[in-house]
Amino acid sequence: MAAPTAARALRPLWGARCPLPLSPHQAVPRIRPIPEGPRHLHTTPACLKTRAARVRVGKGDKPVTYEQAHAPHYIAHRKGWLSLHTGNLAEEPGAAERAVEDAFLRRFFYGTFPGVLADEVVLKRRANLLVVCLVLARGLPPAKLYFLVGYAETLLSHFYKCPVRLELQTVPGKVVYKYL
Amino acid sequence: QDPTAAHYMFQDDPFLMPRNAANSRLFSLSKESGRNAAKYIIKQFPQYFDKTFAEPNIPCLMPETLTPQIEGVNEEALKERIHLRRVKDSVDLFDQLVQAGTPVSLETTNSLLDLLCFYGDGESTPEKEEQKEDLEEPGVQASEQKAPKRQFQRGSQSSGSRWRENNNAARIFKIMPERNAHSYCTMIRGMVKHRAFAKAYDMYIDLLNERHKADVHTFNALITAVPYLKERFIERWELAKVFLNHMAQQEVQPNLLTFNAVLKTLRRCGGVGRSMSPLVIKEMEALDIEPSLATYDHLLFIFYRGADLCPSGIISEVLDDIQKRSFTPQDPDDGMDFNMSDNLHCLSLGEKCCDLRDIKLAYQLNKAMEKGDNWKFIDMDRLNAYWSKFFSLLCMMEQIDVVLKWYKEMSPSLFYPTPKNILDLLQALDAANHLEVIPSVWEDMKQLGFNRRQDLLEELLSLMSREQHPDEIQLAFAKCAEDIKAVHEQTGREQTPLEWTASALSHVALLFSRAGRTQDAWYVNMMERFQQINRIPTDQVMDEFLNCAKQTNCPDEAIKLVKLAASLGLPSSQRLKSRTEEEFVLSEKQK
Numbered sequence: 001m002a003a004p005t006a007a008r009a010l011r012p013l014w015g016a017r018c019p020l021p022l023s024p025h026q027a028v029p030r031i032r033p034i035p036e037g038p039r040h041l042h043t044t045p046a047c048l049k050t051r052a053a054r055v056r057v058g059k060g061d062k063p064v065t066y067e068q069a070h071a072p073h074y075i076a077h078r079k080g081w082l083s084l085h086t087g088n089l090a091e092e093p094g095a096a097e098r099a100v101e102d103a104f105l106r107r108f109f110y111g112t113f114p115g116v117l118a119d120e121v122v123l124k125r126r127a128n129l130l131v132v133c134l135v136l137a138r139g140l141p142p143a144k145l146y147f148l149v150g151y152a153e154t155l156l157s158h159f160y161k162c163p164v165r166l167e168l169q170t171v172p173g174k175v176v177y178k179y180l
Numbered sequence: 181q182d183p184t185a186a187h188y189m190f191q192d193d194p195f196l197m198p199r200n201a202a203n204s205r206l207f208s209l210s211k212e213s214g215r216n217a218a219k220y221i222i223k224q225f226p227q228y229f230d231k232t233f234a235e236p237n238i239p240c241l242m243p244e245t246l247t248p249q250i251e252g253v254n255e256e257a258l259k260e261r262i263h264l265r266r267v268k269d270s271v272d273l274f275d276q277l278v279q280a281g282t283p284v285s286l287e288t289t290n291s292l293l294d295l296l297c298f299y300g301d302g303e304s305t306p307e308k309e310e311q312k313e314d315l316e317e318p319g320v321q322a323s324e325q326k327a328p329k330r331q332f333q334r335g336s337q338s339s340g341s342r343w344r345e346n347n348n349a350a351r352i353f354k355i356m357p358e359r360n361a362h363s364y365c366t367m368i369r370g371m372v373k374h375r376a377f378a379k380a381y382d383m384y385i386d387l388l389n390e391r392h393k394a395d396v397h398t399f400n401a402l403i404t405a406v407p408y409l410k411e412r413f414i415e416r417w418e419l420a421k422v423f424l425n426h427m428a429q430q431e432v433q434p435n436l437l438t439f440n441a442v443l444k445t446l447r448r449c450g451g452v453g454r455s456m457s458p459l460v461i462k463e464m465e466a467l468d469i470e471p472s473l474a475t476y477d478h479l480l481f482i483f484y485r486g487a488d489l490c491p492s493g494i495i496s497e498v499l500d501d502i503q504k505r506s507f508t509p510q511d512p513d514d515g516m517d518f519n520m521s522d523n524l525h526c527l528s529l530g531e532k533c534c535d536l537r538d539i540k541l542a543y544q545l546n547k548a549m550e551k552g553d554n555w556k557f558i559d560m561d562r563l564n565a566y567w568s569k570f571f572s573l574l575c576m577m578e579q580i581d582v583v584l585k586w587y588k589e590m591s592p593s594l595f596y597p598t599p600k601n602i603l604d605l606l607q608a609l610d611a612a613n614h615l616e617v618i619p620s621v622w623e624d625m626k627q628l629g630f631n632r633r634q635d636l637l638e639e640l641l642s643l644m645s646r647e648q649h650p651d652e653i654q655l656a657f658a659k660c661a662e663d664i665k666a667v668h669e670q671t672g673r674e675q676t677p678l679e680w681t682a683s684a685l686s687h688v689a690l691l692f693s694r695a696g697r698t699q700d701a702w703y704v705n706m707m708e709r710f711q712q713i714n715r716i717p718t719d720q721v722m723d724e725f726l727n728c729a730k731q732t733n734c735p736d737e738a739i740k741l742v743k744l745a746a747s748l749g750l751p752s753s754q755r756l757k758s759r760t761e762e763e764f765v766l767s768e769k770q771k
Contacts, residue, residue, distance in 0.1 A: 143210040150214025161234035170195040
C-alpha cells in the first residue's frame with residue numbers, strides 16, 4: 001500500500017514521462033536514494049517569457065506607477081529614459097562609467113531620502129553638469145528636505161568632481177497609474 | 181523677473197516655496213547646514229574623495245589637506261605650520277627651536293608674530309579660517325552663502341577675545357633678539373584688534389623711540405583706537421590729528437582705509453565730527469581717493485544721528501554720487517554696516533521733516549541698488565528689512581494704485597511683508613477708500629501666518645465693519661469674519677484659541693448681521709458674549725441685529741434679542757422693545 005501511494009507521489013517528480021517502473025529506492029522515500037536513476041535530459045515545458053522590468057498581473061490590489069506599469073519595449077514609445085547621457089552614441093567614451101555612476105546614484109538617493117521617493121530618479125547630464133530630478137512625497141517637512149538637498153548636492157559634487165544640481169518636485173502621494 | 185517666484189535658491193515647488201520671512205530664513209539655513217554636514221563628512225573621510233579623475237583637476241572639489249607634511253624640529257616645519265594657520269603647533273615648535281638653540285630668522289619670527297596677532301591667542305577655528313589675513317579683502321566673496329557670511333562677519337565683529345597679559349605674542353616679542361619695524365607694527369595691529377588700546381599706544385611710543393617707521397596699516401589701526409584712548413571729543417580729534425601729522429612726517433601715504441578710520445573716529449566725536457567731516461572729504465578728493473560705501477555710511481551717521489536734526493542737502497549729494505558709480509567692496513565695513521539700510525533709515529527720519537522729496541530719494545536709491553553689483557552688499561535678512569521700509573514709505577506717500585502695483589510685484593518674490601507693512605497697507609486702502617481689496621489682503625495674511633495677530637485682526641475688523649457696503653462686498657467681508665471667528669475658536673491642534681475682545685466680537689456680529697446671516701450673528705451673540713467672557717454688546721450691534729432680523733423676517737430672533745438686552749440690563753433695552761413692537765407683526769403670545 002505504501003508503494004502505490006509513493007509511486008503516485010513520485011510521479012510528478014518525473015514529469016509526464018515516467019519511463020521505467022520505480023526502483024525500490026524511489027518507491028519508498030524513507031530510504032535515501034542512491035543516485036543511480038535513469039539518465040535522461042531533464043526537460044520541463046519551456047518557459048519562454050521575458051521577465052525584465054515587468055510587473056506581473058496580480059489580484060488587482062497592487063498600485064503601480066506609470067513607469068513600472070510599462071515594459072521596456074515601450075521605451076521611446078510610451079516611456080522616456082531614466083538616464084540621459086551621450087556615452088552610448090557612436091564613438092563616445094564612458095558608457096560603462098556612466099552606468100556605474102547611475103547605479104550608485106540611484107542607491108544613494110534611495111538611502112538619502114528614505115521613504116519619500118515617489119518614483120525613479122531621473123538623471124540628466126549636460127556637459128559637466130549632472131542634474132538629478134527627484135519626485136518626492138510630502139513626508140518630511142520642507143526644512144528637512146532642504147537639508148538633504150544641500151547635503152546631497154555638496155557630497156556628490158565632491159565625489160564626482162562635477163557640479164550636481166537637484167531639482168525636486170513634490171506630490172501628495174505616489175502617483176498610481178493602475179492597479180495590477 | 182517673475183513676481184510670483186521665490187528666490188532662486190529655493191526649489192520651484194508649491195510645497196517647498198517659503199511663504200513668509202521666517203520660513204525663507206529657515207529653508208536657506210537648513211540648506212546651508214546640509215552643505216556643512218557634507219563638508220564635515222568630506223573632511224572626516226578625505227580618502228574617499230581624493231581621486232583626481234577630472235580633467236583638468238578642480239581644486240575646490242577636492243578635500244583640503246590641512247595636516248603638516250614636514251616633520252622634525254626645524255625652521256621649514258615652522259614655516260609650514262604658520263602657513264597652515266596652526267597657532268598652537270607653531271608656538272610649540274618655536275619654543276622647541278629656541279630651546280634647542282637654533283636661530284630662527286627674523287622673517288619667520290615676524291610671520292609667527294603676524295599669525296599670533298591675527299588670531300589673538302585662540303586657535304584658528306574653522307570659522308576664522310575663512311578670514312583672510314589682509315584686512316582689506318572683503319568678506320563679500322561668498323555671496324551665495326548668505327547665512328554663514330552673516331555668521332562669520334558677526335563673529336569677527338564681536339571677536340571679544342581679549343589681549344591677555346603676557347600671552348604668546350608678547351612673550352615672543354620680548355625674547356626676540358632683534359626687532360624691526362614690521363614686528364612693532366604687527367604687535368600694534370594685533371593689540372588694537374584685540375582691544376588692548378593703551379598697550380598699543382605704548383608700543384607705538386616704543387616704535388618711535390627706536391626710530392622705526394610705521395606703515396599705513398598701523399596708522400589705520402591707531403586711528404581706529406583713538407576713541408578708546410581719550411574721552412572728550414576735542415581730545416579725540418586732537419589725537420587723531422597727531423597721528424595724521426606723524427604719518428605726514430614719516431612720509432606714509434594715506435589710503436582709503438585711513439580716511440574711513442578717521443571718519444569712524446569722528447562718528448564718536450559728536451559735534452566736532454559734524455564740523456570736521458566735510459574737511460576730511462575734501463582731503464580725500466584732493467588726494468584723488470574715491471570714497472567707498474563705508475565713507476558714505478560714516479558721513480550719514482555723523483549727520484543724521486539725532487532725530488531732530490534737519491537734514492542738510494547731504495543725503496541727495498550722497499545719492500547722486502552713489503548713482504554715478506557702481507561699487508566694488510573695498511572696506512570690510514562696506515558689507516557689514518549695511519550702508520543701504522542706513523540710508524533708508526535716514527529717509528524715514530527725513531520724512532518727518534520734509535515731505536515730497538523723499539519718495540524720489542527712495543526711488544533713486546532703488547535704482548542705485550539695481551545697478552551693477554550693488555545688491556550684493558546686503559544679505560537676505562537685511563534685504564527684507566530694506567524692502568519692508570521701502571514699502572512703508574510707499575504706503576505713506578504714494579497713490580493707492582502705485583502701492584498696489586508695487587505690492588503685487590514685490591510681495592512673494594522680493595520680500596515678505598511684515599505685520600507693520602500689512603497695517604500700513606490697510607491704512608492706505610482706508611485712506612483711498614478701496615476697502616473691497618480687503619478680502620484679498622486677508623488671504624495674504626493667512627498665507628503669511630499673521631492670522632493670529634490681535635492688532636492686525638482688530639484693524640481689519642474695524643475697517644470692514646465701519647460702514648455699510650454694497651452686497652457682494654458685504655458677503656466677502658462676512659466670509660472673512662467667519663475665518664476670524666474660526667481662528668478664535670480653534671481648539672486642540674497645539675494652538676490655544678485667541679481670546680475674544682469686545683470690539684472684535686461686536687465687529688464680527690455686525691458683519692454677520694449685515695450680510696443677513698442671522699444664525700451666525702445670534703450664535704456669536706449668545707454663546708460667546710453671554711457665557712464666557714461677560715462682554716457687553718454695543719447699541720450699534722443691537723440695532724444692526726434688529727435690522728437684520730427685520731430683513732429676514734424672524735420676529736423670534738428679535739424677541740430673543742430683547743430678552744438678552746433685558747437680562748444684561750442694558751439701558752437701551754426699552755428702546756429695543758418699543759422698536760420691536762413697532763416694526764414687527766407680533767402675535768399676542770409674543771407680546
